[in-house]
Amino acid sequence: xxxxxxxxxxxxxxxxxxxxxxxxxxxxxxxxxxxxxxxxxxxxxxxxxxxxxxxxxxxxxxxxxxxxxxxxxxxxxxxxxxxxxxxxxxxxxxxxxxxxxxxxxxxxxxxxxxxxxxxxxxxxxxxxxxxxxxxxxxxxxxxxxxxxxxxxxxxxxxxxxxxxxxxxxxxxxxxxxxxxxxxxxxxxxxxxxxxxxxxxxxxxxxxxxxxxxxxxxxxxxxxxxxxxxxxxxxxxxxxxxxxxxxxxxxxxxxxxxxxxxxxxxxxxxxxxxxxxxxxxxxxxxxxxxxxxxxxxxxxxxxxxxxxxxxxx
Ligand code: PEP
Ligand code: MG
Numbered sequence: 361x362x363x364x365x366x367x368x369x370x371x372x373x374x375x376x377x378x379x380x381x382x383x384x385x386x387x388x389x390x391x392x393x394x395x396x397x398x399x400x401x402x403x404x405x406x407x408x409x410x411x412x413x414x415x416x417x418x419x420x421x422x423x424x425x426x427x428x429x430x431x432x433x434x435x436x437x438x439x440x441x442x443x444x445x446x447x448x449x450x451x452x453x454x455x456x457x458x459x460x461x462x463x464x465x466x467x468x469x470x471x472x473x474x475x476x477x478x479x480x481x482x483x484x485x486x487x488x489x490x491x492x493x494x495x496x497x498x499x500x501x502x503x504x505x506x507x508x509x510x511x512x513x514x515x516x517x518x519x520x521x522x523x524x525x526x527x528x529x530x531x532x533x534x535x536x537x538x539x540x541x542x543x544x545x546x547x548x549x550x551x552x553x554x555x556x557x558x559x560x561x562x563x564x565x566x567x568x569x570x571x572x573x574x575x576x577x578x579x580x581x582x583x584x585x586x587x588x589x590x591x592x593x594x595x596x597x598x599x600x601x602x603x604x605x606x607x608x609x610x611x612x613x614x615x616x617x618x619x620x621x622x623x624x625x626x627x628x629x630x631x632x633x634x635x636x637x638x639x640x641x642x643x644x645x646x647x648x649x650x651x652x653x654x655x656x657x658x659x660x661x662x663x664x665x666x667x668x669x670x671x672x
Pocket of ligand 1: 605
């Protein structure tokens with residue numbers, strides 16, 4: 361009995377019947393690193409690199425970036441680190457990387473699109489990641505934010521591999537990318553769903569407006585439908601499909617995401633324990649049944665309620 365209990369509170373994520381679900385942490389600022397590394401996880405599922413670029417007049421040098429990435433890779437030696445390349449623009453404006461004349465910055469040159477205007481920014485960042493990965497014991501994966509079409513995933517993966525980095529992925533944050541996730545997955549090694557932006561773009565609701573929180577609720581069945589579409593398409597191509605948006609932090613919603621076919625969950629370090637415990641007390645069939653209930657609900661509140669009742 362004691363062994364069963366300890367299996368539930370630690371170690372790799374798995375459902376009650378042993379279906380593995382990688383549990384990873386989101387990492388944003390250097391100050392978070394010690395606590396994030398100390399948490400029982402299989403690594404970092406979303407390393408937001410924007411902190412390196414904030415409050416500056418120009419981009420950090422390759423050497424500066426390499427030193428910062430090295431620290432993270434060292435702290436996660438033996439584990440996976442998914443580095444998300446610079447996501448400038450919209451809610452993360454940077455003076456040297458964001459156009460000031462856009463009327464709709466969330467729909468403008470942001471995320472991977474920044475590299476169209478300034479290819480050197482991405483090139484330098486990839487060189488820095490590659491230099492830091494070289495000789496490190498972390499399993500370094502690299503992914504691009506705001507990928508909309510398969511061609512972007514292909515070009516990004518090619519560029520990542522030209523730097524000697526082995527694993528390249530695309531974030532699914534735009535409904536078009538979710539709808540055509542199979543085409544994206546064929547061109548790279550993994551997909552990672554960013555539910556914050558995916559909700560924003562699916563519901564045409566600015567993610568920074570608390571007055572629209574109801575539309576941005578990650579329990580929205582339409583959002584879950586996009587997650588299912590992406591997860592199934594990724595699985596058909598033999599690619600892992602994770603969730604790294606805030607949705608992954610909700611222990612009840614985590615069951616639904618796994619039921620929809622998601623293979624990893626990345627959340628704030630403090631949330632992982634509850635997510636792990638939730639998974640450990642439900643089998644995969646259970647998760648699939650709960651996912652069906654959520655998808656069949658007319659709205660977010662009904663989805664949450666239906667799953668809460670059925671999971672109890
Ligand atoms: C997301 O959009 O869900 C995501 C994980 O990226 P960010 O919140 O940094 O935009
Ligand atoms: Mg995002």
